[in-house]
Amino acid sequence: MNLTTNYFELFGLPVSYSIDRRQLSQSYRSLQQQFHPDRFATAAEQERRISLQMASRVNEGNRVLRDPIERARYLLEMEGVDLGTDGETLRDNQFLLEQIELREQLEEVQHGADPGAGLGHFVEQMEQRIRQQGEQFSQQWQESSAEAKKTIQRMQFFNRLHRQAETMIDDLI
Amino acid sequence: MALLQISEPGEAAAPHQHHLAAGIDLGTTNSLVASVRSGVAETLQDPDGEHILPSVVQYHGDGESPTVGLSARNAAVGDPLNTLASIKRIMGKSVDELKGIGGQYPYSFIETGSSVPRIETAAGLVSPIEVSAEILRNLGERAVETLGGDLEGVVITVPAYFDDAQRQATKDAAKLAGLNVLRLLNEPTAAAVAYGLDSQPEGIHAIYDFGGGTFDISILRLTRGVFEVLSTGGDAMLGGDDMDHQLVEWMRGQIGGEDEVSPSLLKYLLTEARLAKEALTEAEAVELQLQYGDYPGWQGSLTREQFNRLVDPIVQRSMRIVRRALRDAGVERDDVAEIVLVGGSTRVPLVRESIETFFARPPLQGIDPERVVSLGAAIQADILVGNNSDGDLLLLDVTPLSLGLEIMGGMTEVVIPRNTTIPVARAQEFTTFKDGQTAMSIQVVQGEREMVADNRSLARFELRGIPPMVAGAARIRVTFQVDADGLLSVAAQEENSGVQAEIEVRPSYGLSDGEVEGMLKDSYRFAEADRDARMLREQQVEAERTVVAMEAALQHDGDELLSAEERTQLEQLISCLRATAAKDDARAIEQLIEKTNRDSEFYAARRMDRSVHDALSGKSVDEIGEGE
Known part of the structure; x- marks a missing residue:
């Protein structure tokens, strides 16, 4: 078939x-x-x-x-780009700092005064970041697969935080 | 709708034939069978006019057939060890798992070395699968007698939250009962079908199913005749039985006395508890008179308020699962248009009140919650055998639990997350971690926990014959396939060498194929001649299907898609198959069907590609389907 x-x-x-x-x-x-x-x-x-x-x-x-991330990965795979595993890290100092900040932020929200609302807001924030990266990906994937690959890694990072925040919301229930 | 069975619009279709099919609700406490007759789904009654069959089987000595249903239930107090009830809760459970819950059952569980526990009865050792088969056989016979002919197949409902082992056990039970399973259908989905939510405009619905032994919640979205299950959640060990047990504990507290109770006293108290619970649906209080044999008795009253306090933790547990299912579906409680109640336990006033408070609207009423599942199953069975000509209703269900593999460190790697639409196939690649490693053991688990040990092991299998390579060079692709019944099969292949290992997932908790065959043989209802005749008939039916499908296909587009030579070859195969099917060698027919399938695979592929294009190029499905 x-x-x-x-x-x-x-x-x-x-x-x-x-x-x-x-x-x-x-x-x-x-x-x-x-x-x-x-x-x-x-x-x-x-x-x-x-x-x-x-x-x-x-x-x-x-x-x-x-799925915005799966779709991006699929497009690059169609181009024959090897995406490696999900956990591959990005060597980008500025992004590294941002990652640390976001992780701290998530922790603060979780232990904050109103974790339910805070986590909900955090989830929305991550969705927005993924959308932004998606727009960037859409501009660059046909031009530079190396840059596009980095964008996917950023999306995956935001997505992991998104999932963590959702798990925390589940635990509140 | 057909893929190979296509006829041109206007062409004479096969004369309309009504196929007999039934839907079976195999419940923890009660079971029912229903069928669509003259366009209306109705539950079928036994000769005494009873629709509900208590899911109770009493075994006897001296080779006497087991008794099923009401008379068995009535015998429970007098013959507790041979009268098996609530067996659904231990379907697909291992001997170890039973140690946790077995205490609620008065039966003697026996470890036999098989992964399926056996219960000691007057008729010998029986497995939960065989007990369920007795119930299914009883209902199947009722349907055959009522409908006046053999059944083409049945749809059997299972809790949406049933795992692979529990589904497989149910299917094995049907096989033992001699029933052809068209589909295992999730109970909440069946209820949605019965309520005809598909005739409504688009919307999101919640199905709250609280039965005797299991709790399920499903969130569904309907769009133009397609029912998509968005999420499902539940607890296969939470049900009205737990309310009864809670009440029994309370009763024992009132009676006082010994910690140990005899099986027959336990049965007595369970019966009293169930009656009290049912009475409190209407009454604000019940008077209890507990007196059994020489045991100390107790007399007093139980108010609904007291009862509510006792069972509130159980109801609250169900509401927590509802919240999670809504989150998984990505919908808010205000988005839910209708709430359907299923299962006898939803008669408990506290359950209804809790739901109405949570969703801020009353749930749908109208269909008897105890019958609704079997009615939905009957409607789906009717569609599946092709009786319902305008039945373009399609149900897209999901996997209730995540499926994964064990990776290093005892961690679970999820391959198919929960709430993935089925059928689904997904592959994952692994590699060797030692130089020259030639075998790899793969453990398949089901569940949501990070550590393998906390999840349910479905199977462990081995991939052998990996060509020796340096560590990390082998590429082992493991493919999970979940079919439309929610049953899993796993295949593994080393990509560089093509070494393949295929397994069916059942060893951890299910019966092996050999055990199923053995039980079939032992079953005194199937004399050897019957069995052979049955196998021959099955092969002949399959051969007939193949011939009809191929001929229709050739007539439709054989000239377009095949060269003259290819066509001649296929035509020869067909006439050969037809000739063989007319004789009585089941094995020869089977082999020839396999050959025909293999040799026509390329043609099927060409037709498939073409129908994808047709489906998308704006032609309606009916135009390229059977045509009226």
Whole structure:
């Protein structure tokens, strides 16, 4: 089966960092309507297997294209850039300082007077930073994959803090 | 909707045939079977007019068949060791895990070396899977008798929060009962279907499912006929039974006396507790008269307020899980349009009050909360066998628990996070850490904790034959596939050499394939001849499906997508398969189906690519689907 077509092609979208979310949702629904294993519950074994593979791929593509960081990584991977592992650090002193400051800030908020509101605000802040980096990525990925890779690493850092803050909110509950 | 089974619009379709299918709610306390008849889903009754089948099985000596249902439940006090109830709570549990909860059960659990515990009964050792199979068999037979024919398949509901071992155990039970499982459906999703929320405009809904033994919450979003589960949460060990046990503790405090209670006294108190709980749904207070045998008795009253205080921690625990599910779904409580209540425990007034306070609106009522799940399952079964011509309702469910692998230091590396839409396949790459390392052990776990030891081990498997390389040079790709039933299979491959190891995840807590086969053989209901006939029939049906699908495909686009030579080859395969299927060699048919599938794979791929393009190029699914 030719499952090698890229996710953009699968969903009928142009290869680009900025995507039309409505188009993505629409394509997602029509592809699942057609390929989901529920449509093949009594079909021949081969059809069931193909449908499982296809529906899995559609779900995975939907997840990757919807997520700002995964989408960026995917674009670079399509270009053949090796992104290494998630934890790779960035050698950028200014960013290093910023990281330390943000970590301290998160800790202060967590032990502050109103952790619920503070953490909520922190989460929003991180989402905004990820968006900003995303805009930058969208400008640079076709020009310089090295710079684009650094941008992804920044996004991943903000995302880790985002997740930590969310876990802290969960613990408040 | 079909992929290979495509016919041109206007072309004569196969004569409309009504397929028999049923939905089964296999509950902790009670079970039901339902089916869609003349377009309406209804629960099916037994000859005595009872719809609800108590999930209780009584085993007898002397080769007598076990009793299932009401009469078994009535026998519980007199024959506590042979009368098995609330078995759903120990489905998929290991012997060790039972040590924590086994005390609530009066049965004798026996360790046999199998990873599945056995219970000692008058009829010998039985596993929880076999007990569930008795309940399923009873309901399956009821459906066959009521509907007047063999079932093409059933949809069986499971708590959304059931893990892989519990789902696999349920599927194994169905297999033992001789039922073809079309799908394992999550209970909350089934309830949403039953309420016809899909006929509403778009919206977000919460399904609060508090049953006898399990608690589930699901947040769903509906968009144009597609039901997407956004998040699900729950506790497979939290239910109305816990309220009963809380009440029993209280009763024992009132009675005073010994710390140890006999199994039959425990059964007696549990029954009294359940009756008191049910009475307090309407009444503000109940009078209790506890007297059993020679034990000291107690007489007094229990008010609803007292009862509420006893069970409040249980209800509050469920509300904490609701909050987390909302967070996981990324929605606020005000976004929720409708709240659906499922399960007998939602009859408890405190539960309703807590929900109404939390969401600031009353939950939906109308369908009996004890029947709603089986009705939804029946509707889904009807769609899956293809009876519902306008059934473009599609359910997209999620994994309830994160799936991961053990990495160095006993840490869990999550491969598929919880609340990922299924089916899903995801790969992760690993490498060797020693020079010349040729084997690697991989442990698969399910759960949310950082340390492997705190999660549930699903399986441990080994990848052997890695070509010796320096440390870090091997690239081992481990692929997790979760199917639409929420069941996991794992494959691992070394990328440089192509060495492959594939396993099905079941060893840690489930029955091995051998054990399942053994139980099937032992089952005296399947005489050998029956079994062979059944296997032959299954292969013939599969062959017929393959032939029909291939012929329809060839007729539709064989000329376009195949060369003349390719087409001739496929046509030869089809006639060969048809001839073989007419004879009675099940094994030969099976082999030929496999060959046909292999040899036509390339054609299926071409058709798949084309239908992706068609799906996106604005053609409606129906135009490229069966066509009316």
